[in-house]
Amino acid sequence: MDYNKFMEEFFKMTKLDLTNYKESQMKRRIDTNIKRYDCKNYVEYLNILKNDKKALEEFMSYLTINVSEFFRNPTQWDVLEKEIISKFLPIKRTINVWSAACSTGDEPYSLAMLLLKYFSADKIKILATDIDLDILKQAKAGIYPDKQVINLPSQFKSKYFKQNKDKFIIDNSIKKCVDFKQHNLLSDPYPKNMDLIVCRNVLIYFTEKAKSDIYNKFSQSLSDDGVLFVGSTEQIITAAQYNLQPSKVFFYKKIKK
Ligand SMILES: C[S@@+](CC[C@H](N)C(=O)[O-])C[C@H]1O[C@@H](n2cnc3c(N)ncnc32)[C@H](O)[C@@H]1O
Structure with a gap:
């Protein structure tokens, strides 16, 4: 064989x-x-x-290597807050965000905390997906060891977490902003009208062909002016091919047609 x-x-x-x-x-x-x-x-x-x-x-x-943490690569989250989220402020409708391959939920919950600084909860809709059903169960439970909250800003830790011995338990007000669903990036249909797609530290495992298909689908999934946020080793060399334009390092904006 x-x-x-x-x-x-x-x-x-x-x-x-x-x-x-x-x-x-x-x-x-x-x-x-x-x-x-x-x-x-x-x-x-x-x-x-x-x-x-x-x-x-x-x-x-x-x-399905599941390693994740809150505010992974903090400088990139600074850029997200200062350069990207601030641009969403004039949007009056609900802000649609997709955290694709979200693992234990650290990423979508980080997004919720950041967005709540600028928008009321009823204006934030975060879809969080992963292929792995067991990991989604853990994400929904929202209980984390201290190594995963190492980069969590202290104001968020005190506001949105309870500590029980060495575990950190996330608050319901954050959980309510996130809808977890199983989704295979390689074969399932993609959601539409996303203002922000965060997909980090998963595409490294895929072939060039699979990545190219995924970038095309992400591009179609984004709203006009929507932004794709990728992982530290996942820059897109030929972004224009997918109707995407490099905005800041690791951020790509959909080009309006
Ligand atoms: C290393 S984690 C990344 C977590 C988070 N995005 C981060 O950067 O911290 C990779 C995740 O990709 C998921 N994954 C692997 N193959 C996938 C696929 N085909 N579709 C969706 N998720 C997948 C795994 O289950 C795992 O939770």
């Missing part, structure tokens, strides 16, 4: 299309697992994945 056949069988089993993930990275991980489980080849490893729930969960969690 070659890698293509492995991907085919894996898709039948999980509905996850590995052709969208970078091949070299994926093969390296599979080879490591083949050795770890004492398998001889892809066939034997597939059998393990079919029959051993834990092995499958472990491989899936490799594909």
